Structure formats: structure tokens, C-alpha cells
Amino acid sequence: MYDAIVIGAGPAGLQAALTLGRMHRSTLVLDSAQYRNGPVSHMHNVLGDDGTAPAEHRARARAQLTAYSDVTFRTAVAESIAGVADDFTVTLEGGEVERARRIILATGVTDELPAVPGLNDLWGHHAFACPFCDGHEFHGAEIGIIGAGPRSGHLLALLGPVVGGITVFPIETAVTDDERAILEAGGARVAAEIVDSVRAGADGGVIVTSGGADTELAGLFLASGSIRQHSPFAAQLELQMLSSGAIEIDDFGHTSVAGIFAAGDLAHRATMPGPVASVIQAAAAGQLAAAFVVQELSA
The missing domain is CATH 3.50.50.60 (FAD/NAD(P)-binding domain)
Incomplete structure (x- = not known):
């Protein structure tokens, strides 16, 4: 039983893992190796990494996370989530099951061109x-x-x-x-x-x-196109959705299902017109969600 399973290893998921690891919370990060900015040669408007290739940014983050023994990475695709807060099960492609007290969804969106x-x-x-x-x-x-x-x-x-x-x-x-x-x-x-x-x-x-x-x-x-959820979890869990196609969260990353958090461009608050496609914003959302996972588990 992990304290948290983070599904997704882009900026939101990696920052969530770092925050959880620094607080010595056992964390499993599931990395499907599919990223919204995967086709991008260089990312911009990222302080300290302006012009850096996204793959280089992710690799450096992964290397830094090896310092935290409570964080485990697996290259795996999560297929379904079931259960309730303090006892969630995540079924992986191939049928293997992992368990956690909290879930952070950081699976992002897919651009519909x-x-x-x-x-x-x-x-x-x-x-x-x-x-x-x-x-x-x-x-x-x-x-x-x-x-x-x-x-x-x-x-x-x-x-x-x-x-x-x-x-x-x-x-x-x-x-x-x-x-x-x-x-x-x-x-x-x-x-x-x-x-x-x-x-x-x-x-x-x-x-x-x-x-x-x-x-x-x-x-x-x-000037046209749309987004869709990259993963099936919003539909599976019947999460509250917004007209933008994103998951509705509160100021702390909670979704409408207790124990399920969402961070990154797959989710936003109802006061926002849509998700922000930003590496820094995604990382900030991952940090915030992870911090409130820690708060809940410490209560």
C-alpha cells in the first residue's frame, strides 16, 4: 500500500513526486512514456529551462528524484482505478494491481487538431x-x-x-x-x-x-482545435467535468471524488476559462496537489 500513486510523469507528475518524496511519503509514479509536449523540440517560457528540450527536462528531474528512496518509478500504463480514499486499486496494462491511499492524476490531455x-x-x-x-x-x-x-x-x-x-x-x-x-x-x-x-x-x-x-x-x-482527456479515468470515476473538457478541481487539486487529486492541464478550477498549457503551471499544480495529499495523510 503506497501513500500515493501518481499517474503521469510530465511536469505535474514529476513535481508531485518530488514534493511527496521530500516528505517521506511512499510514492509510485506510473510513466506511460507519452507526453503532450513529446513532439516539441524546445520548450519556452520556463524559468531556468527556456529553450530546453522537454526530454532533457524530464531526464534531469528523474535523475534528481533518485535521491528520494520513497519514490518509485515504473514505466507502465494504468488502465483503471477503483476503490475509495485510503484504499484505491490501480490496475495496470497486463493485469497487475497496485494500491494506494491517495491518487494524483497527472495524465494530461491530447490535442485534437x-x-x-x-x-x-x-x-x-x-x-x-x-x-x-x-x-x-x-x-x-x-x-x-x-x-x-x-x-x-x-x-x-x-x-x-x-x-x-x-x-x-x-x-x-x-x-x-x-x-x-x-x-x-x-x-x-x-x-x-x-x-x-x-x-x-x-x-x-x-x-x-x-x-x-x-x-x-x-x-x-x-485558431481551432480542442483537447480531450488523455486517460479514461475521469469517465471511469465519474469526476465532475467542465465545459472545457477538463476535470474540475478546487484550489488544492481535489476532484469531486474524495482521495482523487488532479494536476496539470487535464484539470482547472471553475473560475478559469480553461486549462493553462504551461510547464510551470503544471509543475505548480503538481506541487500543490501533493502538498495537500501530505496534509490529508497527516491529519
Whole structure:
């Protein structure tokens, strides 16, 4: 019986493990070796690690965690969770069962990209979602925004002061006259034709429109797409969910089921409009959830 099982070994799970280990709480970390930022070459906006490869960041954290004998890592996929606080069982792929008094879910989310041929291949290298994470690298350069929905105006406002120019490329249907007027008033150019496909170019991403025209840009940002839970546990445990697709938590990482905590971009408070895709925010959430696991176990 572990004090806690942490499911997921990204920033939230690793920081949770560190906090638990420092308080000498027996902890099992289950690492599926699948990470949201797995395709990303370099992560940014991370104090002390700006520009570091995510794999290097994880490896350094894992090496530091070897100093804590109460923390055990296993490369394994968790398939189901059952039980109640102080006696949870986690069934692994293959049927093995582990037990713990508390569970911290840190399994993250999966990005659901728009159905644009070639986009998956560019994701994390030439195509991005977060201007805070990746906008600065394109300062003074020409970029494209894929999608002309409400988020395109938001991206335009954030990236406009950073980059040299922005062209918005609609998906599926051309923009309306009103949408075009709003985007152009914000300083963007608006492509007349919809996106047909994307591919890598010599120095960035190439957008091919329905008429066959190629436009090479330094970087591409998505104004459409969604997220989904990477793991099945929210549904299995019937956790309270938010309209963003994330698990609802309170200020301390508690979910709606006693003894189950969630940390990282799979969860957020109801006062937030959505999860924050940030390594630092995920680590902070993992630390907070782990601290309150310790508090509960000490009561």
C-alpha cells in the first residue's frame, strides 16, 4: 500500500513526486512514456529551462528524484482505478494491481487538431497553439494563423506586437465580410481561399490553399482545435467535468471524488476559462496537489 500513486510523469507528475518524496511519503509514479509536449523540440517560457528540450527536462528531474528512496518509478500504463480514499486499486496494462491511499492524476490531455492534411507532421516544430510558448521565436517574421474563428482575433492581438506580419487562413469555409473586416482592422491579411494542406518548407511551414497556391511562412499558429482527456479515468470515476473538457478541481487539486487529486492541464478550477498549457503551471499544480495529499495523510 503506497501513500500515493501518481499517474503521469510530465511536469505535474514529476513535481508531485518530488514534493511527496521530500516528505517521506511512499510514492509510485506510473510513466506511460507519452507526453503532450513529446513532439516539441524546445520548450519556452520556463524559468531556468527556456529553450530546453522537454526530454532533457524530464531526464534531469528523474535523475534528481533518485535521491528520494520513497519514490518509485515504473514505466507502465494504468488502465483503471477503483476503490475509495485510503484504499484505491490501480490496475495496470497486463493485469497487475497496485494500491494506494491517495491518487494524483497527472495524465494530461491530447490535442485534437483540425483535419488538415500534414498538420500532425508539423505539430510542435512549425505549427503551434500557444503564443506565450512559441511566439517570440518568430519576432519580426511572417506567420500564418490557421482558422478564422473567435480565437483567431485573440491570437492576432497577442502575436501582432511580436511578429512582422500575420495572414489568417480559413478552414472549411471562407470568412464572412464581417469577419474579414474585424481581422483586417486588427492588422491581419486574410486569405481568399481555404486551407487544403500544410507541409514543411525550407525555413518554416507551407500552407497550400484550395486553389493550389503555396505560401511559406516562418511559423503557423492554430485558431481551432480542442483537447480531450488523455486517460479514461475521469469517465471511469465519474469526476465532475467542465465545459472545457477538463476535470474540475478546487484550489488544492481535489476532484469531486474524495482521495482523487488532479494536476496539470487535464484539470482547472471553475473560475478559469480553461486549462493553462504551461510547464510551470503544471509543475505548480503538481506541487500543490501533493502538498495537500501530505496534509490529508497527516491529519
